[in-house]
Each structure stands twice: as structure tokens, then as C-alpha cells.
Amino acid sequence: MRQDTALAENAAPQGAPDPGALVLRRLCKEYRPGVPVLKDIDLVIPGTGLTAVIGPSGTGKSTLIRCINRLVQPTSGEILYHGEDLAKLSGAALRAARRRIGMVFQEYNLVERLTVMENLLCGRLGYVPVWRAWLRKFPARDIEHAFQLLDAVGLGGFENRRADALSGGQRQRVGIARAIMQEPNIILADEPTSSLDPKTSVEIMEILSGLAAERNLPVIVNIHNVDLARRFAARIIGMTGGSVVYDGPPGGLTESHLNHIYGGESWME
Amino acid sequence: MTSATDQPRRRAAFPPNWRARIGFVLLALYVVYACAHMGVSLERLQVGMEHGQRFLARMFPPNFGRWELIVSGIVESLQIAVIATFFGIVLALPTGFLAARNLMPVWVTWPARALIALCRSFHPIIVAIIFVKAIGFGALAGVMALIVASIGFISKLFAEAIEEISLKQVEAVRATGAGFLSVLIMGVLPQVLPRFIGFSTYQLDSNLRNSTMVGIVGGGGIGATLFTAYQRFDFDVVLAILIVIVAMIMVAEVISTWARKVFQ
Numbered sequence: 001m002r003q004d005t006a007l008a009e010n011a012a013p014q015g016a017p018d019p020g021a022l023v024l025r026r027l028c029k030e031y032r033p034g035v036p037v038l039k040d041i042d043l044v045i046p047g048t049g050l051t052a053v054i055g056p057s058g059t060g061k062s063t064l065i066r067c068i069n070r071l072v073q074p075t076s077g078e079i080l081y082h083g084e085d086l087a088k089l090s091g092a093a094l095r096a097a098r099r100r101i102g103m104v105f106q107e108y109n110l111v112e113r114l115t116v117m118e119n120l121l122c123g124r125l126g127y128v129p130v131w132r133a134w135l136r137k138f139p140a141r142d143i144e145h146a147f148q149l150l151d152a153v154g155l156g157g158f159e160n161r162r163a164d165a166l167s168g169g170q171r172q173r174v175g176i177a178r179a180i181m182q183e184p185n186i187i188l189a190d191e192p193t194s195s196l197d198p199k200t201s202v203e204i205m206e207i208l209s210g211l212a213a214e215r216n217l218p219v220i221v222n223i224h225n226v227d228l229a230r231r232f233a234a235r236i237i238g239m240t241g242g243s244v245v246y247d248g249p250p251g252g253l254t255e256s257h258l259n260h261i262y263g264g265e266s267w268m269e
Numbered sequence: 270m271t272s273a274t275d276q277p278r279r280r281a282a283f284p285p286n287w288r289a290r291i292g293f294v295l296l297a298l299y300v301v302y303a304c305a306h307m308g309v310s311l312e313r314l315q316v317g318m319e320h321g322q323r324f325l326a327r328m329f330p331p332n333f334g335r336w337e338l339i340v341s342g343i344v345e346s347l348q349i350a351v352i353a354t355f356f357g358i359v360l361a362l363p364t365g366f367l368a369a370r371n372l373m374p375v376w377v378t379w380p381a382r383a384l385i386a387l388c389r390s391f392h393p394i395i396v397a398i399i400f401v402k403a404i405g406f407g408a409l410a411g412v413m414a415l416i417v418a419s420i421g422f423i424s425k426l427f428a429e430a431i432e433e434i435s436l437k438q439v440e441a442v443r444a445t446g447a448g449f450l451s452v453l454i455m456g457v458l459p460q461v462l463p464r465f466i467g468f469s470t471y472q473l474d475s476n477l478r479n480s481t482m483v484g485i486v487g488g489g490g491i492g493a494t495l496f497t498a499y500q501r502f503d504f505d506v507v508l509a510i511l512i513v514i515v516a517m518i519m520v521a522e523v524i525s526t527w528a529r530k531v532f533q
Contacts (some may be wrong), residue, residue, distance in 0.1 A: 098443075112435075
């Protein structure tokens with residue numbers, strides 16, 4: 001089977017240990033007992049570059065990504081990252097792990113009634129004590145960093161706008177900046193462009209991959225759009241029915257793979 | 270085509286709701302019965318109107334001669350209302366959080382909801398009577414009674430507002446590694462703050478009105494003066510007090526509208 005060879009190729013880099021790699025071992029998730037959404041996922045996601053996860057809706061892409069920062073509790077399996085099993089963390093250890101994992105959401109998930117600056121500083125909540133958040137007395141270094149990031153995502157001068165006054169593309173820029181504010185070791189992006197028009201989608205992907213590349217951050221992106229995945233990803237993971245069916249470079253992704261992933265052929269015409 | 274010939278009856282765009290119709294008829298019949306039972310009749314209404322005319326005639330013109338008494342009563346009512354609202358808000362904020370079922374486990378929400386239900390069980394006047402008996406006459410009893418009412422009202426609506434928030438925003442804040450209190454402050458509070466301000470200003474309004482009433486049962490404020498004037502048949506003084514109360518409520522309305530705008 002072609003998929004199997006693709007998987008085998010990718011298991012090879014384990015020989016040279018990659019300290020930033022994220023290793024999923026036999027990861028399972030069942031929302032209802034007996035109905036697995038993720039079926040024994042085994043993956044090694046490298047510590048650099050952009051990895052795209054493609055697949056039809058409802059195939060477990062979001063669940064996979066949310067298991068990593070434990071917004072979803074996996075049913076079984078291991079998520080090994082920097083020598084820790086993320087699946088077993090709780091309390092303060094889980095919060096400490098989460099603050100090093102930035103997340104970008106499909107619907108931006110900004111706190112609508114807060115300003116752009118406050119939303120960015122939300123990225124620092126894992127680091128600053130509660131009273132500083134309450135009184136908005138964030139460290140000057142964080143605020144300086146926030147201003148720099150606003151300029152970097154093209155939202156200079158928007159710091160005092162309320163999030164609910166922004167357009168979709170602007171909101172997602174804030175979402176990306178918030179994730180970078182965490183000074184993460186990795187960024188997860190759950191369908192970051194699915195609520196945006198095609199042109200804005202490309203801009204958002206450029207900003208996301210650009211900022212990540214500058215900081216040498218690995219990014220895992222769930223994405224519907226195969227063209228965007230091919231254009232920006234160094235590696236593509238194809239999922240269908242809760243299993244990984246392709247894992248390899250974008251160049252190796254053929255039409256028959258896409259048939260297998262999305263099922264049928266009529267959608268491509 | 271065949272269905273049109275087979276079924277000549279027309280489709281109903283607004284089907285009759287027979288259960289609602291029967292319900293209305295039964296309600297109307299009961300109202301007629303209850304009126305007969307209580308001796309409510311046109312003749313009784315006529316007698317009442319004549320009596321009311323004499324009463325109104327005695328109210329005019331309003332008598333502001335005892336203005337020092339009115340002012341000190343109103344000031345005390347105002348203080349009762351403001352103090353009760355302040356402590357009511359301070360206590361309702363945590364109670365509402367604890368009662369929100371989307372943030373707290375059942376063993377926390379259940380006692381919080383029981384406390385809210387208890388606070389809402391009785392009319393403020395009944396609570397005021399209890400406090401007057403328990404801690405003695407005076408403004409403190411009125412303040413305590415209105416604090417109880419404020420906790421009941423604000424925390425119930427506040428908990429419901431929290432249960433309606435967007436969990437996506439909360440999830441995003443949680444994903445940054447924020448602790449529980451930080452999530453509350455940056456993820457939950459911004460979403461519910463305007464509504465909390467709305468409930469609080471509404472409760473200030475309500476407390477102002479109720480603070481003029483607790484005096485009747487010995488809880489301090491203008492109510493005692495009003496009640497004495499009634500009992501002495503000084504209806505012109507009564508009217509003067511009523512005018513001052515209306516003015517106070519209107520000023521409060523303007524202030525609370527302004528406050529809601531500021532926190533929009």
C-alpha cells in the first residue's frame with residue numbers, strides 16, 4: 001500500500017533524534033465509548049517547519065490538535081514533547097506546558113470586549129500573576145513585545161480598538177500575534193483560514209508561516225484547502241476516518257491519495 | 270394534481286390552537302366568578318371613586334412645610350439604598366460566579382443556588398420585618414433586608430449571564446496556560462461585565478424604591494415619615510413626600526442610564 005510506504009519513510013528520521021519533535025504514540029480519543037474519533041494515531045512531527053493536516057470535516061483533525069494542548073482529554077496514548085507526556089499532565093504542570101504551546105483558532109476566539117492590546121497580553125497570562133492581569137499592570141517588556149508584534153502582523157495603531165470592531169482577517173492577525181506572545185515552542189492552528197476569503201487566507205498563511213520561520217517555530221496546521229497546504233507546508237499529513245493515511249512531503253501527495261482521503265472523485269471536478 | 274382533487278379542503282397557514290383558546294375562556298370565566306365572590310361590582314367602584322375624589326382633594330396643594338423632616342428621611346433612604354446596593358454587589362459577584370453551572374462543579378453550584386433561592390423567597394418587606402425583630406429598629410435592619418434582596422436578584426441574573434457566554438473565548442484564554450482566576454478575569458468577566466453593571470443599576474433603582482418602604486416596618490428612611498403622615502391624615506404632606514420620591518427615582522434613572530452607557 002502506498003500510504004504505508006509514506007508512513008515508513010517518515011518514521012525514518014527517528015534515528016537522528018530531534019529534541020523539538022512531537023511524538024504521538026497510539027493516541028485514541030472516544031467522545032462516546034465505542035465510537036473512536038482518533039484511532040491509534042502514531043506520528044512524529046518535526047521540531048521545525050510547517051506541517052499541514054488535511055482531511056474531510058469530522059475526521060478528527062481538530063480533535064488531534066486539541067489533544068496536544070489538552071483542550072480535549074485523550075482517551076489513551078502518549079503525547080511526548082520535550083521529555084514529557086502531555087497526555088498525563090494536570091494542574092500547574094499542564095498550565096506550564098500550555099503556555100509554551102500557542103494556538104490559533106478557526107473563529108479567532110478573541111475576547112470580543114477586550115481591546116487588541118488586551119487580547120495580545122492574554123498570551124502572557126500563563127506567566128504573569130493574577131493581580132497584574134486584574135490591574136492591567138503587565139511587565140513593560142511584554143507590552144513592548146506586543147507593540148512589535150502588532151507592527152509585524154500589520155496592525156500597528158490598532159492596539160486600542162476593541163476586538164469586536166475588527167474584520168475577520170484582522171482578528172486572525174490578532175489571534176496569531178496572541179499565540180506568538182506566549183513565546184511558544186510550537187504553534188497549533190486549527191483551521192485558521194476556514195472562515196476567511198481566499199485572498200485573506202493566503203495573507204494569513206503567509207503571516208503565520210513567516211512569523212514561525214523567523215522564530216524557527218514548528219507549526220501544525222489543520223486545513224481544508226489542499227492548495228494552501230501544498231503551498232505552505234513542508235510536510236502533509238492526510239487523515240480520514242480517524243486514521244493517518246498519508247504522511248510525507250507535499251510533492252508526494254497524488255490524486256489517488258486525495259481520493260483516499262476525501263473519498264470519491266466527483267468533488268475534484 | 271391528484272392531491273388537489275382528492276383533498277378539496279384548503280391548507281391552513283395558521284392552524285387554530287384549541288388548547289390556548291380553551292385556556293383563555295376558562296381564565297375569563299374564573300375572573301367573572303372571582304369578582305362576584307369578592308363583591309367587586311360597579312356600585313362598589315362608584316363608591317370608591319367618590320371616596321378617592323375627597324382623598325385627592327385633601328392632598329392638594331402639597332405641603333412642604335415640614336421639609337427638614339422630609340429631607341432627613343429621604344437622605345436616610347438614599348443612604349440605605351446605596352449602602353445595600355454596594356454590599357449587595359460585592360456579595361453577589363462571587364455568589365453569581367459560584368452558581369454558574371458552566372464554570373463550577375455541581376457540588377459548588379448547588380449550595381450557591383440554594384442560597385440565591387433563599388434570598389429570593391421573601392419580599393423585602395418580610396425580610397425587613399425579620400431583621401427589625403432580630404437586630405432592632407433603625408436603618409441597619411433596612412440595609413440588611415435590601416442586601417438580601419440584592420444578592421438574590423443580581424447573583425441569579427449574573428449566573429445566568431455567565432451561563433450564556435461564549436466558551437470559545439474562554440477556551441482560547443485557557444489554551445494560553447492561564448490559571449483559573451486569570452481565565453475568569455480576562456476570559457469571562459469582559460463578556461459579562463456590561464450585563465452585571467445593568468443588573469446592578471437596576472437593583473439600585475429597585476433598592477431606592479424599596480428603601481422608601483422598609484421604614485413602614487421600622488427599617489429606617491422616609492417610609493416611617495410617610496406612614497406617620499398617612500396615619501395623621503396629613504394627606505398634603507403625603508403628596509409632598511410622594512413628589513420627592515418620584516423626583517429621586519427619576520434622578521436615579523438618569524444616573525443609571527449614564528452608568529450603563531459608560532460600561533457598554
